[in-house]
Amino acid sequence: MTQMEIAQKGTSSEEMKRVAEYEEMNLEVIRQKLAYGKAVLPKNKLHKIEKPMIVGEGFTVKVNANIGTSQAFFSLEEEKEKARVAIEYGADSLMVLSTWGDLKEIRKAIIDLSAVPVGSVPIYDSAMKSYQLKKNVVDFSEKDFLNMVISHAEDGIDFMTIHAGITKKVLEHVKNSGRILKVVSRGGAIIAGWMIKNNKENPFYEYFDELLDIAKDYDITLSLGDGMRPGTVLDASDVQQFEELFVMRELVEKAREKGVQVMLEGPGHIPLNEVELNVKLMKKIGEDAPIFLLGPLPTDRAMGYDHIACAIGGALAGYYGADFLCYVTPSEHISLPTIEDVREGVIASKIAAAIADLARGNRKAWWLEKQMALSRKNFNWEEMFKLSLGKDLARKKYKERPYLHEGCSMCGPFCAIKIVEEFF
Amino acid sequence: MTQMEIAQKGTSSEEMKRVAEYEEMNLEVIRQKLAYGKAVLPKNKLHKIEKPMIVGEGFTVKVNANIGTSQAFFSLEEEKEKARVAIEYGADSLMVLSTWGDLKEIRKAIIDLSAVPVGSVPIYDSAMKSYQLKKNVVDFSEKDFLNMVISHAEDGIDFMTIHAGITKKVLEHVKNSGRILKVVSRGGAIIAGWMIKNNKENPFYEYFDELLDIAKDYDITLSLGDGMRPGTVLDASDVQQFEELFVMRELVEKAREKGVQVMLEGPGHIPLNEVELNVKLMKKIGEDAPIFLLGPLPTDRAMGYDHIACAIGGALAGYYGADFLCYVTPSEHISLPTIEDVREGVIASKIAAAIADLARGNRKAWWLEKQMALSRKNFNWEEMFKLSLGKDLARKKYKERPYLHEGCSMCGPFCAIKIVEEFF
Numbered sequence: 128m129t130q131m132e133i134a135q136k137g138t139s140s141e142e143m144k145r146v147a148e149y150e151e152m153n154l155e156v157i158r159q160k161l162a163y164g165k166a167v168l169p170k171n172k173l174h175k176i177e178k179p180m181i182v183g184e185g186f187t188v189k190v191n192a193n194i195g196t197s198q199a200f201f202s203l204e205e206e207k208e209k210a211r212v213a214i215e216y217g218a219d220s221l222m223v224l225s226t227w228g229d230l231k232e233i234r235k236a237i238i239d240l241s242a243v244p245v246g247s248v249p250i251y252d253s254a255m256k257s258y259q260l261k262k263n264v265v266d267f268s269e270k271d272f273l274n275m276v277i278s279h280a281e282d283g284i285d286f287m288t289i290h291a292g293i294t295k296k297v298l299e300h301v302k303n304s305g306r307i308l309k310v311v312s313r314g315g316a317i318i319a320g321w322m323i324k325n326n327k328e329n330p331f332y333e334y335f336d337e338l339l340d341i342a343k344d345y346d347i348t349l350s351l352g353d354g355m356r357p358g359t360v361l362d363a364s365d366v367q368q369f370e371e372l373f374v375m376r377e378l379v380e381k382a383r384e385k386g387v388q389v390m391l392e393g394p395g396h397i398p399l400n401e402v403e404l405n406v407k408l409m410k411k412i413g414e415d416a417p418i419f420l421l422g423p424l425p426t427d428r429a430m431g432y433d434h435i436a437c438a439i440g441g442a443l444a445g446y447y448g449a450d451f452l453c454y455v456t457p458s459e460h461i462s463l464p465t466i467e468d469v470r471e472g473v474i475a476s477k478i479a480a481a482i483a484d485l486a487r488g489n490r491k492a493w494w495l496e497k498q499m500a501l502s503r504k505n506f507n508w509e510e511m512f513k514l515s516l517g518k519d520l521a522r523k524k525y526k527e528r529p530y531l532h533e534g535c536s537m538c539g540p541f542c543a544i545k546i547v548e549e550f551f
Numbered sequence: 552m553t554q555m556e557i558a559q560k561g562t563s564s565e566e567m568k569r570v571a572e573y574e575e576m577n578l579e580v581i582r583q584k585l586a587y588g589k590a591v592l593p594k595n596k597l598h599k600i601e602k603p604m605i606v607g608e609g610f611t612v613k614v615n616a617n618i619g620t621s622q623a624f625f626s627l628e629e630e631k632e633k634a635r636v637a638i639e640y641g642a643d644s645l646m647v648l649s650t651w652g653d654l655k656e657i658r659k660a661i662i663d664l665s666a667v668p669v670g671s672v673p674i675y676d677s678a679m680k681s682y683q684l685k686k687n688v689v690d691f692s693e694k695d696f697l698n699m700v701i702s703h704a705e706d707g708i709d710f711m712t713i714h715a716g717i718t719k720k721v722l723e724h725v726k727n728s729g730r731i732l733k734v735v736s737r738g739g740a741i742i743a744g745w746m747i748k749n750n751k752e753n754p755f756y757e758y759f760d761e762l763l764d765i766a767k768d769y770d771i772t773l774s775l776g777d778g779m780r781p782g783t784v785l786d787a788s789d790v791q792q793f794e795e796l797f798v799m800r801e802l803v804e805k806a807r808e809k810g811v812q813v814m815l816e817g818p819g820h821i822p823l824n825e826v827e828l829n830v831k832l833m834k835k836i837g838e839d840a841p842i843f844l845l846g847p848l849p850t851d852r853a854m855g856y857d858h859i860a861c862a863i864g865g866a867l868a869g870y871y872g873a874d875f876l877c878y879v880t881p882s883e884h885i886s887l888p889t890i891e892d893v894r895e896g897v898i899a900s901k902i903a904a905a906i907a908d909l910a911r912g913n914r915k916a917w918w919l920e921k922q923m924a925l926s927r928k929n930f931n932w933e934e935m936f937k938l939s940l941g942k943d944l945a946r947k948k949y950k951e952r953p954y955l956h957e958g959c960s961m962c963g964p965f966c967a968i969k970i971v972e973e974f975f
Contacts (some may be wrong), residue, residue: 194690195590196889197960197961197962198954198963198964199952199953199954200952200960226965227963233792251965254965255965258964263678264965278793282571301973301975307924308927309971310967311968313962315967316968317965317970319971320971320973323974323975358968359927360909360920360924361917361921398909398910399909399910400909400911417603419958424908425866425910426902426906426940427927428902428923429902429940429946430936430938430941431941431948432898432899432902432940435902436902439867443863446823459576461949462948462949462953462954462959462960465952469720474627474856476860478852478859481850481853482850482860485823485850486822486824487824488824493785495852496852497731497850500782500783500785500851503732503782503783504731512854515854515855520855521854521885524855527889528624528882529623530623535886536622536624537621537883537884537887538621538650539623540682541679541741542737543737544735546688546737546741546744547732547733547734547759549744550689550743551733551743
């Protein structure tokens with residue numbers, strides 16, 4: 128049985144108990160949300176997860192870190208270190224999105240070391256296989272792809288991105304659109320190329336039932352990829368983006384009928400004034416399926432600092448109902464991220480998630496803020512560092528520019544908190 | 552005449568022409584906004600400013616960088632370098648908030664080198680002077696303070712923070728409140744201490760007419776300091792904060808009657824779901840005076856990364872109508888910022904401002920995004936770097952992890968934009 132089916136029977140899995148404890152919530156609430164599909168608990172039956180997560184309405188906002196090799200840089204050790212650093216700084220899940228090297232070996236190594244759920248995008252493997260055989264990246268059959276999904280499932284992957292929403296109709300819109308960047312999703316571009324070259328309907332849409340069977344066998348959570356996500360704020364919130372969303376609605380219904388856990392991926396580059404519209408529309412059309420966002424990036428001009436743009440978009444999206452934020456690193460749009468990029472990306476998105484949790488009224492989040500405020504009032508630096516989302520980095524800064532008395536080197540004797548202590 | 556009075560006469564100053572060009576807007580609009588007080592153009596008559604700024608409704612969102620020494624670190628050279636770096640990365644103004652060393656010398660050095668308007672908080676000087684005379688930091692007379700204001704005016708300071716809104720009534724509320732951090736504004740705490748120790752009304756409130764006379768003589772823009780800004784999200788949007796805002800309303804009216812330019816400072820630590828309320832209330836109660844925000848910080852837990860929390864709050868506040876964002880550096884709440892902190896703080900706030908400009912529908916901001924999107928489509932890396940708010944740092948990252956073919960080291964042969972080129 129999948130976690131959804133277990134919940135529907137009114138019973139509880141070990142993982143449900145663990146997330147109930149983490150969320151400080153009643154097990155009954157966990158079950159209700161999972162049973163209806165308003166939340167997912169991504170966990171492959173073959174994968175032991177130390178820190179499972181629940182993603183969805185009413186729970187803390189989660190953060191995903193993408194790692195993985197590329198043709199230019201493909202060190203297994205580096206990717207393992209990225210995984211460790213991401214988890215250390217609070218990533219609630221990882222996605223292994225390698226496109227070079229021994230993909231299966233890397234994937235299995237990350238799954239082995241990861242205390243958190245691990246996701247993947249199987250179509251990347253199919254494309255790389257074709258490329259290495261000197262074929263076009265879109266030269267693979269439907270069967271090749273389904274076998275790749277099975278292979279990932281057997282490795283223990285907990286959630287998978289499937290770009291099943293780009294139908295022929297959606298593609299027609301794209302071709303005739305004024306979009307500056309027609310497709311910026313790697314998976315989306317590969318599927319679109321496949322469809323054009325073979326003049327066929329999207330194979331993942333056509334074979335969605337088969338995909339559901341595999342997902343059900345292993346209890347893989349399907350993440351419906353947004354191949355049509357806008358790649359610039361100028362392309363945001365257009366017909367093809369929403370058309371794909373409408374297709375996702377069908378797919379959510381099908382998945383739920385089969386007891387398969389499912390969530391929706393979302394844009395992309397979205398100006399800040401359209402974030403509310405996008406998130407609320409996704410929740411509405413997607414029948415309250417959990418929302419997994421890449422970004423949104425509310426400007427295209429933050430190159431080198433896209434993790435900050437992403438944190439801005441993500442915090443607001445989280446407030447409006449997005450449940451799961453995929454980080455973006457400072458290297459986004461530039462190069463393969465380094466280990467340090469991964470750390471900075473995770474911290475930025477954790478800040479966004481904490482801000483969203485507060486704005487959504489999460490009790491646990493407010494309690495943590497209160498501890499921080501009290502520590503600040505009492506000049507309890509160790510406690511402040513512990514509560515900091517940037518962890519040891521705050522301590523490092525404090526030591527680099529010390530102050531010899533109580534307070535800090537910013538205000539020195541003119542510290543407002545100390546003046547207040549004296550006069551109030 | 553002040554810029555406000557010049558505008559009221561229907562005439563234009565040199566600075567108005569320069570900002571009209573920068574904003575790509577009609578001079579008539581500039582004049583109307585200045586005449587009414589919906590915008591300010593901070594410029595001391597004695598200060599030649601290469602890049603003047605207009606702050607207010609309908610204009611691009613501006614960014615201020617705070618610099619200045621402390622007892623622990625007081626190098627003039629470092630502060631000069633901070634000023635240069637801040638301006639290089641796009642700060643639209645500086646505030647010199649030194650509390651150690653030869654304050655006048657530092658202030659004048661910064662004013663001399665600065666191409667942008669410079670602000671200050673004269674009460675810091677009064678407090679430091681008392682401290683150095685081994686007196687309590689609040690031991691100075693009303694006359695001492697007024698003389699300090701004149702001294703700053705003579706140095707050429709363009710805008711000044713005056714904490715005139717903390718009246719006795721406001722203080723009563725604070726004393727009896729459940730606030731965790733009663734006062735976190737340095738200036739606010741000094742004034743509050745002064746009032747308690749002397750058992751007198753706020754001297755800046757009492758002598759506001761005298762302050763206006765000085766401001767008018769030099770055309771200094773008054774920035775009404777928010778001494779009651781919340782220092783933790785748990786203290787946000789409370790009675791004392793709004794009570795101070797109501798006092799500010801009176802002061803705005805008085806300033807406008809005298810033709811003195813005036814803006815309002817705002818909170819502080821505010822959860823994301825209360826940002827809209829705060830900004831809109833400030834605009835409403837403040838009779839559309841420009842809003843200058845420190846933050847808002849929508850979480851207390853971003854120590855070491857408060858520039859990111861500030862960018863999140865600032866972007867949203869800017870979207871809702873805040874006009875002027877004071878940056879926060881990664882060292883906020885920890886130590887005196889380094890030169891690198893200043894750079895990182897400015898970049899984060901510039902990203903927030905750009906995001907707010909877009910969300911507010913600013914035409915120039917949208918044009919810049921379009922250039923970026925087109926450069927991205929065409930793999931025009933040099934143009935992308937030029938349009939990046941992080942400037943040369945994006946280029947540096949690109950060079951550190953290069954890719955030998957067209958595209959970048961992230962996606963390599965699986966670049967969505969290249970696949971699209973082939974198939975569409």
